Amino acid sequence: MxxxxxxxxxxxxxxxxxxxxxxxxxxxxxxxxxxxxxxxxxxxxxxxxxxxxxxxxxxxxxxxxxxxxxxxxxxxxxxxxxxxxxxxxxxxxxxxxxxxxxxxxxxxxQLDEGSRGFSYMQNASLDMRMDQRQSFNASDVVNQYSEEKLHQIIKEYGEEKWAKRVASFIVESRQRAPVETSFELVEIIKNAIPAKARREGPHPAKRTFQAIRMEVNQxxxxxxxxxxxxxxxxxxxxxxxxxxxxxxxxxxxxxxxxxxxxxxxxxxxxxxxxxxxxxxxxxxxxxxxxxxxxxxxxxxxxxxxxxxxxxxx
Ligand SMILES: C[S@@+](CC[C@H](N)C(=O)[O-])C[C@H]1O[C@@H](n2cnc3c(N)ncnc32)[C@H](O)[C@@H]1O
The missing domain is CATH 3.40.50.150 (Vaccinia Virus protein VP39)
Structure with a gap:
């Protein structure tokens, strides 16, 4: 590569x-x-x-x-x-x-290598670790964090206006089954953000992915x-x-x-x-x-x- x-x-x-x-x-x-x-x-x-x-x-x-x-x-x-x-x-x-x-x-x-899970444009398991020796990854954030903590990081690190809804949709979805891939997460985010807001600005998952990446890598x-x-x-x-x-x-x-x-x-x-x-x-x-x-x-x-x-x- x-x-x-x-x-x-x-x-x-x-x-x-x-x-x-x-x-x-x-x-x-x-x-x-x-x-x-x-x-x-x-x-x-x-x-x-x-x-x-x-x-x-x-x-x-x-x-x-x-x-x-x-x-x-x-x-x-x-x-x-x-x-x-x-x-x-x-x-x-x-x-x-x-x-x-x-x-x-x-x-x-890192973004281009789909398997790393950094990109919302490529399907991969939820990872986003910069350091592959670390065990804590994006799946831990998405599937283990409390709704409150998810809300806080998506709002603060992602500066996402719809952070509360995104956090709540993630928690609701993972109660049915763990969120495993980047495309599953993108779908959840898309459902959380109202259609009108989704049509404006960058990709709807951009901010949440950024927030999770910043959290995974501290x-x-x-x-x-x-x-x-x-x-x-x-x-x-x-x-x-x-x-x-x-x-x-x-x-x-x-x-x-x-x-x-x-x-x-x-x-x-x-x-x-x-x-x-x-x-x-x-x-x-x-x-x-x-x-x-x-x-x-x-x-x-x-x-x-x-x-x-x-x-x-
Ligand atoms: C934007 S890129 C740097 C590109 C580089 N300046 C160039 O011109 O090729 C950021 C790099 O920093 C590394 N990185 C980010 N945070 C780090 C940290 N806390 N400690 C060590 N490396 C880190 C990432 O793994 C990534 O490879």
Whole structure:
């Protein structure tokens, strides 16, 4: 299988990472190695790129791609989740790096590979795991979660207006028999959403599938953990670049950057600082960087991409 994933905001990421030929960079979302290989090509013999992915297929295909390039730099490919960055960098004896990139969400190859169950366009058993070593999958969410919990994730992660009905239709259906396939789930969602609403906007199952995928892979929790540790692993002047596709992800990145940029937060009437908080980063992008018209014209995935960059001080 080839990974025909088209990298989003590629030149912008390279520019904002401020790549130094001898620098050390981490791509926490290796995928098809699009960003990783482009970073690697700007590195010299001293440079190192570390690519992390929790998907075994991405690891295999990205390794092949990197081997096929005539690179002068060193590279490491790590099968793990990016939330483990601290452990990964310590194991590599490279605790401090010059830049960290995240290009969140799923790859085209994960969506295109029907058997993975990510797509509402292809019939497969309910799976949606990015990491095949994990046992918890989409079937567990759909068949085990309480109606209330289903409602909450479909509403919050999927931003689905009809979340309450979708959750209730899922529960009603699974009382008759477990929901086993993506097409069964699509049918339930279609029945839950009134015909008029179904005719407007994207595929009616898109939002619910996204919500279940985010829950199965604990995507927001992963980002939160990464944001809590990444800054500690940047050298002064090192940059954190995060490309997100979901408003909750973007909000999380934006507010973490704001928090890390704050210096003392003591009330003004305090004669001296008691909070000990020190500014750790400088926000480089006041507004998120979005794709230009050229990219938007040929890469539909770019439509919701937002890149936010911070620099360690
Ligand atoms: C959008 S793709 C990255 C594409 C890549 N930038 C490229 O240009 O080829 C996202 C990748 O990140 C991986 N991923 C998502 N969340 C992850 C996590 N928490 N830890 C490690 N890998 C993750 C997915 O498995 C997927 O392969």
């Amino acid at each position: 080839s990974l025909n994933h088209e990298s989003v905001l590629l030149s912008e990421s390279l520019q904002y990472l401020n790549i130094k030929p001898s620098g050390i960079y981490v791509d926490g979302t290796l995928g098809g190695a699009g960003h990783t290989s482009a970073i690697a090509q700007q590195l010299g013999e001293e440079g190192l790129i570390i690519g992390i992915d929790r998907d075994e297929v991405a690891i295999q295909e990205a390794s092949k791609k990197m081997k096929g390039l005539n690179l002068s730099c060193r590279y490491e490919i790590i099968h793990d989740e990016f939330a483990n960055i601290k452990h990964i960098l310590n194991e590599l004896s490279e605790p401090l790096v010059d830049g960290i990139l995240l290009d969140l969400g799923v790859s085209s190859f 995507e927001l929790q992963q980002i939160k953990s990464l944001l809590m540790t990444a800054i500690d692993h940047l050298k002064p002047g090192g940059r954190l670049c995060v490309i997100s596709f979901h408003s909750l992800e973007d909000r999380m990145v934006k507010s973490a950057y704001k928090e890390f940029q704050k210096d003392c937060v003591c009330p003004v009437e305090f004669p001296e600082c008691k909070c000990q908080q020190k500014q750790q980063i400088k926000i480089i992008t006041r507004k998120p960087i979005v794709s230009g018209e050229g990219e938007l014209a040929h890469n539909p995935r770019a439509r919701s991409a937002k890149l936010r960059v911070a620099e360690k001080i």
